Amino acid sequence: MTTIIYYFTGTGNTLAAARMLAEELGDTKLIPLRRAMYYGGSAPEADAVGIAFPVHFLDMPAIVRQFVFNILFNEESYIFGLATCGEPHGGALFRLQELLDEKGYKLSAGFTLVMPENFIGPVNLMNDVSRREEKFAAASARIPAIASAIRERRVAVPEGSNSGLWQLGGRLSRHLATVVYDTPSHLHATAACNQCRTCERICPTRNITVKKDGVTFGDDCTQCYACIHWCPNGAIEIGGRTKGKARYHHPDVTVRDMLDQRGE
Numbered sequence: 001m002t003t004i005i006y007y008f009t010g011t012g013n014t015l016a017a018a019r020m021l022a023e024e025l026g027d028t029k030l031i032p033l034r035r036a037m038y039y040g041g042s043a044p045e046a047d048a049v050g051i052a053f054p055v056h057f058l059d060m061p062a063i064v065r066q067f068v069f070n071i072l073f074n075e076e077s078y079i080f081g082l083a084t085c086g087e088p089h090g091g092a093l094f095r096l097q098e099l100l101d102e103k104g105y106k107l108s109a110g111f112t113l114v115m116p117e118n119f120i121g122p123v124n125l126m127n128d129v130s131r132r133e134e135k136f137a138a139a140s141a142r143i144p145a146i147a148s149a150i151r152e153r154r155v156a157v158p159e160g161s162n163s164g165l166w167q168l169g170g171r172l173s174r175h176l177a178t179v180v181y182d183t184p185s186h187l188h189a190t191a192a193c194n195q196c197r198t199c200e201r202i203c204p205t206r207n208i209t210v211k212k213d214g215v216t217f218g219d220d221c222t223q224c225y226a227c228i229h230w231c232p233n234g235a236i237e238i239g240g241r242t243k244g245k246a247r248y249h250h251p252d253v254t255v256r257d258m259l260d261q262r263g264e
């Protein structure tokens with residue numbers, strides 16, 4: 001059985017989850033969806049295709065939506081979703097199901113995995129530090145059951161809740177963070193920046209430019225928060241709201257992995 005898992009990650013949780021699942025399934029190829037987007041067209045032949053992403057605003061990140069919208073899957077493939085989240089995940093996988101439906105494909109199953117939170121601003125939700133080990137343990141304990149469901153080609157309603165309240169909550173929280181507070185325009189580098197260019201090199205949308213006279217953020221931010229969390233000097237902030245707050249990335253994921261995601 002061949003499986004392909006397309007993944008997108010900001011701070012490594014989704015990549016770590018996809019790796020665990022790939023190892024459990026065997027004969028599985030991990031492809032960064034950011035790189036697959038450059039080539040466009042059709043997904044390579046595979047018996048099963050997974051789409052792994054972090055939940056953003058109870059939905060898919062914009063970049064993942066764009067990927068799913070543009071790629072052609074093999075109609076025979078068993079398609080599944082894997083959404084990592086800090087909790088709550090709401091209807092993120094239902095949004096994936098709707099998008100695939102519109103394109104004439106079927107999401108056969110959707111699994112959620114609770115992982116450490118990485119939403120640091122404009123409201124800091126990263127208060128789950130003491131629960132991180134517990135979350136990692138619970139996530140890896142769930143992987144064999146997810147792999148069995150995929151191996152057996154089980155068809156099920158996606159995990160999560162598609163209630164109107166969650167849909168409204170998702171739209172409202174995205175609107176508050178993106179339009180009302182306008183997170184992307186509050187991104188800036190402080191004097192702690194030493195122009196190492198880590199942010200520029202890992203940004204999945206190539207939205208950051210580092211020059212001697214400063215760091216510029218463009219208008220194509222997908223809000224994955226990679227720049228904030230991976231800066232080795234903690235020099236990237238969202239307005240004044242992230243100042244002094246701890247940063248996070250998955251312990252088994254490296255800057256090298258983030259560069260691979262982008263094809264560097």
Ligand SMILES: Cc1cc2nc3c(=O)[nH]c(=O)nc-3n(C[C@H](O)[C@H](O)[C@H](O)COP(=O)(O)O)c2cc1C
Nearest residue numbers: 010011012013014054055057058085086087088118
């Ligand atoms: C902009 C943004 C929005 C988020 N929204 C949600 C959410 O609605 N629900 C949730 O459970 N987690 C949310 N999270 C947390 C991430 O889904 C979670 O930490 C995820 O595992 C991060 O995966 P990654 O390391 O692969 O990027 C959000 C994170 C970010 C950066």
